[in-house]
Amino acid sequence: MTSAMLRRSRGFARFSGTPVEVLTFDARDDYPQIEADLRSDGRLSPELTVRNLWDDLTRMAAPASAAGANRSALDGFDPLPPGGRTSVRLSARGAVLQVDRRRDDGTLAVSDRRDVNDPGKPGGRSIVLCDAEGEPVLGFPRANALYSWWLDTVIDGEESFLLVDSKTAAGVVAGYRSPSATRVHILHNSHLAGESRPWGRVRSSRRQTLTRLEDFDAVVVLSERQRADIELLLGRTSGLEVVPNAAPLPDSPPTSPRDPALGVVLASLDDRKRIGDAVRAIAAARAAGSPVRLDVYGDGPRRGELESLATELGVAEHVRFRGYQPDAVESFGTASFLLLTSRAEGFPLVLAEGMSRGCIPISYDIPYGPADIIDDGRSGFLVPPGDIAALAARIADVASGGAERMRPDAVAAAARFSDEAVTARWGEVLTRAKERHDRPAPDFRVEVKRTRVRRSRSSLAATVDFSLRGVHVPPADVTPAVALHGPRSIELRATGSVRRTLRHGTWRAEIRFPAEAASWLPEDVALEAEFELRIGGAVRRTPLGGGNS
Numbered sequence: 001m002t003s004a005m006l007r008r009s010r011g012f013a014r015f016s017g018t019p020v021e022v023l024t025f026d027a028r029d030d031y032p033q034i035e036a037d038l039r040s041d042g043r044l045s046p047e048l049t050v051r052n053l054w055d056d057l058t059r060m061a062a063p064a065s066a067a068g069a070n071r072s073a074l075d076g077f078d079p080l081p082p083g084g085r086t087s088v089r090l091s092a093r094g095a096v097l098q099v100d101r102r103r104d105d106g107t108l109a110v111s112d113r114r115d116v117n118d119p120g121k122p123g124g125r126s127i128v129l130c131d132a133e134g135e136p137v138l139g140f141p142r143a144n145a146l147y148s149w150w151l152d153t154v155i156d157g158e159e160s161f162l163l164v165d166s167k168t169a170a171g172v173v174a175g176y177r178s179p180s181a182t183r184v185h186i187l188h189n190s191h192l193a194g195e196s197r198p199w200g201r202v203r204s205s206r207r208q209t210l211t212r213l214e215d216f217d218a219v220v221v222l223s224e225r226q227r228a229d230i231e232l233l234l235g236r237t238s239g240l241e242v243v244p245n246a247a248p249l250p251d252s253p254p255t256s257p258r259d260p261a262l263g264v265v266l267a268s269l270d271d272r273k274r275i276g277d278a279v280r281a282i283a284a285a286r287a288a289g290s291p292v293r294l295d296v297y298g299d300g301p302r303r304g305e306l307e308s309l310a311t312e313l314g315v316a317e318h319v320r321f322r323g324y325q326p327d328a329v330e331s332f333g334t335a336s337f338l339l340l341t342s343r344a345e346g347f348p349l350v351l352a353e354g355m356s357r358g359c360i361p362i363s364y365d366i367p368y369g370p371a372d373i374i375d376d377g378r379s380g381f382l383v384p385p386g387d388i389a390a391l392a393a394r395i396a397d398v399a400s401g402g403a404e405r406m407r408p409d410a411v412a413a414a415a416r417f418s419d420e421a422v423t424a425r426w427g428e429v430l431t432r433a434k435e436r437h438d439r440p441a442p443d444f445r446v447e448v449k450r451t452r453v454r455r456s457r458s459s460l461a462a463t464v465d466f467s468l469r470g471v472h473v474p475p476a477d478v479t480p481a482v483a484l485h486g487p488r489s490i491e492l493r494a495t496g497s498v499r500r501t502l503r504h505g506t507w508r509a510e511i512r513f514p515a516e517a518a519s520w521l522p523e524d525v526a527l528e529a530e531f532e533l534r535i536g537g538a539v540r541r542t543p544l545g546g547g548n549s
Contacts, residue, residue, distance in 0.1 A: 001188045004245040005165045006043045011423035013047035020048050027054040027099050029086050053150050054101045058109040062129035062137040066149045073139025076116040076126025079108055095122050108134035147172045155180050174215040182437040184218045189346040190367050197367045198229035199520040201489040213237050214539050218433035222347030223372040235481050235493040241429045246422035247352035253411050254333030254357055261291045261399045264335040266328050266350050269300030277341040283313035284392035292399045293318045297328035332357035337398045345369045356414035358407045362394045379413040439537035444471040446533050446540045460513040464531050467505050475499050480509035481532040486525045
């Protein structure tokens with residue numbers, strides 16, 4: 001995720017001359033070394049700067065007042081004894097209870113105490129900023145209040161785009177409001193828990209963002225298939241965009257000799273990548289008479305088991321585990337094919353990296369990414385997930401020379417993920433996000449009068465009668481939605497249309513869920529329902545209860 005963010009930022013600086021600041025929120029003493037390492041290997045180019053909240057607090061003077069500050073937060077001020085630049089206090093179970101940060105001269109700059117309610121147990125917050133002598137000046141009772149104040153100081157009224165890759169920071173930015181800041185969140189992985197799609201439970205770590213998509217000016221996913229799946233499960237929204245990550249592509253395909261029987265895997269050796277399937281497929285292809293071999297680049301907790309599996313299957317001499325190598329991507333220039341056997345991905349750039357070098361991809365058709373990168377049968381192959389026999393058959397076909405015609409198409413397909421192409425796409429997305437950010441946000445009130453839900457084995461629909469006060473708009477400018485929230489990360493949402501009824505001041509929203517939703521939604525769980533109404537740049541949400549159902 002960090003590499004993708006830095007590559008995107010370099011593209012902004014290179015192709016549009018846009019200055020980029022990388023903002024970080026955590027208290028660490030090793031940022032200077034991290035920054036030095038990133039600059040030495042070129043990932044952090046001279047046009048990019050890194051700015052850390054805690055470092056800023058040690059350099060700036062604490063203001064006398066700030067939005068979100070509260071004098072009551074000063075009551076929790078109880079600094080730790082001096083002990084280096086950053087001091088940390090932990091609970092008996094290892095939870096962080098306090099973080100203090102000092103200036104170069106040893107004076108206290110900020111004290112973040114997280115056990116105000118009951119000392120020794122997480123609960124209650126007191127974040128205190130100190131003056132140049134280390135005396136408390138300003139206190140925040142919530143972390144988000146401090147973050148919002150800091151973002152205001154960073155932006156300083158200048159038109160800005162906040163692009164958030166971290167799902168943790170997304171919660172901060174979702175609640176941040178500034179007329180100068182257009183807010184965009186990027187999802188790097190599947191939104192679903194498990195391998196089934198499109199109907200499935202939302203990952204708990206993604207639940208906050210996906211149930212509040214309209215809180216951002218844009219939410220970006222990496223593939224068209226994922227956008228379609230999100231809209232099917234959670235309703236259509238204009239702010240859901242698609243931009244793939246850019247891949248480090250060569251200027252031209254390598255011309256060195258290629259071994260037709262050699263395949264490559266670049267992956268961490270863990271459960272999610274299920275490299276065991278690649279080993280079994282090589283064994284099956286060899287058992288059928290193919291001379292295929294496989295080089296596996298990467299390391300991880302399953303390496304020992306995988307080496308034992310290769311021995312057990314009699315292919316230890318033909319499946320070589322080469323460990324982590326920084327230049328492993330160059331192996332795509334001499335290998336014939338590459339394998340991807342993951343359970344799930346956000347957007348596997350390794351496919352584009354291999355294809356740009358003329359290596360034919362053979363990938364499980366998993367969520368998400370492979371189907372957006374590979375045109376099955378033309379620029380590579382998609383195989384049903386877990387189908388080792390089909391994987392082995394495709395491997396043998398490529399090794400026999402039956403897919404040589406695909407190499408030019410693979411190279412051409414990979415060009416869509418160049419830095420220049422992806423940066424241009426970002427320009428279009430950010431333009432639309434800025435337009436959404438600038439939409440008027442009228443102040444209106446919604447009162448739900450009556451709710452009716454109709455459900456059968458093949459259909460699910462809701463009708464909501466409501467009054468609308470404070471705004472006069474035509475029905476076409478009003479977008480209603482009903483969201484259903486359940487235990488174990490059950491989320492379902494659908495949008496609909498509205499019309500005025502004959503009764504004065506009453507509107508009616510009609511929302512129909514996709515037909516498959518009725519059969520997928522469990523009948524034996526209690527669900528909470530929420531009515532959502534969007535007009536322009538404003539959203540109102542109202543819990544639904546009572547009425548007829």
